[in-house]
Amino acid sequence: MSLLKNNIQLFVLFGIFTFLFFWQKFAWVSLFLIPIFLAFFLEFFYFLRLRKNIIKEATMIKNSLIYRVSAGDFYIYSLSFFMALFALASLFLNLISYEKQDGFFLFVLLPLFLFFFKQKLQLQFLDNAYNDFRIIILSSLILALLYAIFNGVVNPIQSFNLEDFNQSIIHYKNSKFFVFDLISQILTLINALKEYFLYSLGLFWFRVLNFIFDFINFFIFCSFVAYLYNFAFKAKKKTYVFVFSFFITLASFFIVEDKNQNPKAYQKELVLMMNNLSFLKEQNLSMLQNDKDRLVKNLKQVQELLDKNAFEIGIWWFSKEKEELQKALNESLQ
Structure with missing residues (x-):
């Protein structure tokens, strides 16, 4: 009991662990989002209140009317509340889309980076929420860049064709809680559409844009976890933070993901629609290629005609070649 009382902050990490492991199986894991929300609220409140006080001291005269009016923290509470909601929603969506390699960056490197920068910068800056923000942004930027490079070099996506799209939307991470299940379906569908669209731009742009998306998304994810x-x-015992983080990382490799195996009605319709669109696209490209070949052939015949003299043109005028060229030109103009 004494350990829990003196290290109540560790319950936030326990909340992440519980939700990450059991969101596919139980609805009650959503209760563990409450301490996470409270942690966000307190962190944002400390930061905003400190920022307000810094601005007040720098721009307002003490004991003036506006100084006294701004003494309350109501709008700080309100803003912190909505920022915490946004942070919780973003974290929630990223935890549902969590991949095993994310654990090493989030639960091993991130706490090490934060602790390292805190130790190195504690003699340079005062220990307060404003400088914590700087350390969080710096750590998240470095890790997001490393994560994007890792995905681009070690785990690159070579292609994402129509079959990959179909398999992706069908075999999403399902959940026994219908709200989580619906959100997982939507996230999987959006990601599959993004990958399919990016791949249509070509392999080079597919990898470049995926690198950018990985960097931005993981930076946001990493910032909120930070x-x-x-x-x-x-x-009081910071060692427990590292021990618990290592435990989460190790355990995450043993997560058995439940994936949907039976296509839903809308998924069948979507797969059929995408197949039809792909077929029409291929047909249109084939028709365009045929039209181009026909046009090139006709132009070559016209060029040959221009090289003839008047006598040869007179003979050609009554030949079968003239009828064939006229017929081909009429078909091209239709």
Whole structure:
């Protein structure tokens, strides 16, 4: 009990662990999002209140009317509440889309980076929420870049054709809780459409844009997890943070993901529609190629005609070649 009382901040990491492992099986794991929301709220509140006080001291005269009016923290509470909601929603969506390689960056490198920068910069800056923000952004930027490079070099996507799209939307991560299940379907569909569209631009742009998307998404994901670690590091025993993080990373490799196996009605319709669109696209391309070949052939015949003299043109005028060329030109103009 004494350990829990003195290190209550660790419950936030336990909330991440519980949700990550059991969101596909139980609806009650959503209760573990509450301490995560409270941690976000407190971290954002400390940051915004400190920022407000810095601005007040720099721009307002003490004991003036506007100084006294801005003494309350109501709007700070309100803004912190909505920021915490946004952070929780973003974290929730990323945890549903969690991949095993994410664990090494989030639960091993991230706390090490945060702790390292805190130790190195503690003699340069005051220890407060404003400088915590700088450390969080710096750590998240570095890790997001490393993550994007890792995905682009070690785990590159070579292609994403129509069959990959079909398999992706059908075999999504399902959940016994219908809300989580619906959100997972939507996320999988959006990601599959994104990958399919990007691949249609060509392999080079597919990899470049995927690198950018990986960097931005993981930077946001990493930033919000970093805020939770910043909250957890307020525990008296910081060693427990690293121990628990290592445990989460190790255990995440043993997560058995439940994936949907039976196509739903809308998925069948969507697969059929995408197949038809792909077929029409291929047909149109074939027709365009045939039209181009026919036009080139006709132009060559016209060029040959221009090289003839008047006598040869007179003979050609009554030949079968003239009828064939006229027929081909009429077909091209239709």
